[in-house]
Amino acid sequence: MKSLFNLNRLSLKESLFIGFCAVFIVLLRAGLRLHLGIPGHSMLFTVFFLMLARACVPYRFSASFTGLIAGIMAVVLGLGKGGPLILLKFLPPAIVIDIGAMLIPAWHNRYLFCILIAALAASTKFINTYFVDYLIGMDPTVNLQHAFIGSVSGTLFGMAGSLFVPPIMGKLNAHGIIGRHFGDNPEVRRHGEEKT
Amino acid sequence: MHPANRKAFSPVMASRDPGGMPGRERQLSAGYKMMLCMALSISAFVARTPLPLLVLFLLNAVVLLWFRRGPLTLKREIRVLCWQIFIITGLYVLRFGFQSGWVPGFLTAIQLFLAFFPGVIFLQTTPQTQIVMTLEKIMPSRMAFVLAMSIQFMPLMIREIRTIYEAQVFRGARILPSDLINPKNWKDVLHCLLFPSIVQCMVAAHDIATAAKARDFGKFSKRTHWPGG
Structure with missing residues (x-):
């Protein structure tokens, strides 16, 4: 179990890049205050940066690590609605992205796979909203409606956010930027990379 | 964080860490504050009737005054509360009608707010370095x-x-x-x-x-x- 979650597999600069992805999630989620008045719009950047972290850093739990850091940061900085339950907004989609990335190795190059993983990841907003409202003791029907409204728009925004991943990854790979910055960790090898 | 950087970042971050009243922050460490606020937050999930909710609301106010290190801005939180009351009470009214729907809807919205508000208190009253x-x-x-x-x-x-x-x-x-x-x-x-x-x-x-x-x-x-x- 320890080796499964071993953070030493991440180099320090990879960890810091993950930290910066988390910074972007938190800043764009609440710092820039997208007052669109539409529930779930924050999923656009949350899903994009979680997927970007997973695509750039060859560590199987990098999205979860990003989600965890973003959640703790949101708690620390008091962004969003606050409270320890804000972690639930970041972790479930991150875990889904990690699982999706494990099942589909070259997902970040294909729009279809990105949309599919993003849809599944963003739909976890339903579970999060339903769980919190259930703990409050909200009426089940109202709870379902409340969670459904948030999750449908969240899923649409998440899918839109995932559309940015293939062009960004394509550009980063074309210029050899990922290899230049994250290519010196001998323990891990990116999918399709040849042994030297 | 360097004070100049903190100012350069944004008013949101700057307001989280007001510099005044340094003596008060010694009253309770960040760890104890965090635990107390989490206990208050969890209590909101248990309190479901008007009286416990009122007591919890007053407790939150007392804790807010106790932890306060300077002027606080709660405009955003009040806006969240108003929006939440509008949405949740609206859904309850649609489901049960106005007569039997608005009271439980209103109480649920308040309960939801009281679950989140202690976190806001903690963050607004504790310096980031301590956290x-x-x-x-x-x-x-x-x-x-x-x-x-x-x-x-x-x-x-x-x-x-x-x-x-x-x-x-x-x-x-x-x-x-x-x-x-x-x-x-x-x-x-x-x-x-x-x-x-x-x-x-x-x-x-x-x-x-x-x-x-x-x-x-x-x-x-x-x-x-x-x-x-």
Whole structure:
């Protein structure tokens, strides 16, 4: 179990890049205050940066690590609605992205796979909203409606956010930027990379 | 975080860490504050009738006054409360009708607010440095370091992105808010702002990691601090 979650597999600069992805999630989620008045719009950047972290850093739990850091940061900085339950907004989609990335190795190059993983990841907003409202003791029907409204728009925004991943990854790979910055960790090898 | 950087970041962050009344912060450490606020937050899930909710509301007010280190701005929280009351009470009224729906809807909205509000109290009344030092005690040192560095370099990243944004606008990129109304210009955000910002992040991560390694980061299992050993 320890080796499964071993953070030493991440180099320090990879960890810091993950930290910066988390910074972007938190800043764009609440710092820039997208007052669109539409529930779930924050999923656009949350899903994009979680997927970007997973695509750039060859560590199987990098999205979860990003989600965890973003959640703790949101708690620390008091962004969003606050409270320890804000972690639930970041972790479930991150875990889904990690699982999706494990099942589909070259997902970040294909729009279809990105949309599919993003849809599944963003739909976890339903579970999060339903769980919190259930703990409050909200009426089940109202709870379902409340969670459904948030999750449908969240899923649409998440899918839109995932559309940015293939062009960004394509550009980063074309210029050899990922290899230049994250290519010196001998323990891990990116999918399709040849042994030297 | 350097005070100048804190001011440069944003009024949101600056308001989280007001500088006044240094004596009061010694009353309770960040760890105890965190535990007390979490207990209050959990209590909101248990209290479901008007009287316990009223008691909890008053307790929150007392804790807020006790922890307060300077002027507080609760405008955003009050706006959240109003919006929540409107949405949840509306859904209850639609489901049960006005007569039997508005009271439970209103109470649920208040309950939901009281579950989130203690977190706001904690964050508005505790300096970030204290929070990070507390987190270092309860999480792996690598994660705490990444978290601390991410928060510390947040103002730098914002400055870098602002510089990229301004440079690209001067070069003619259609990324001004008025340009973004047209979806055809969204790809400019991707290529002119998002991509260089990500590369800038990678460069910053590389530089910070090199600087940390030069200071023997990771050599000892327990992270040392300067000053203070």
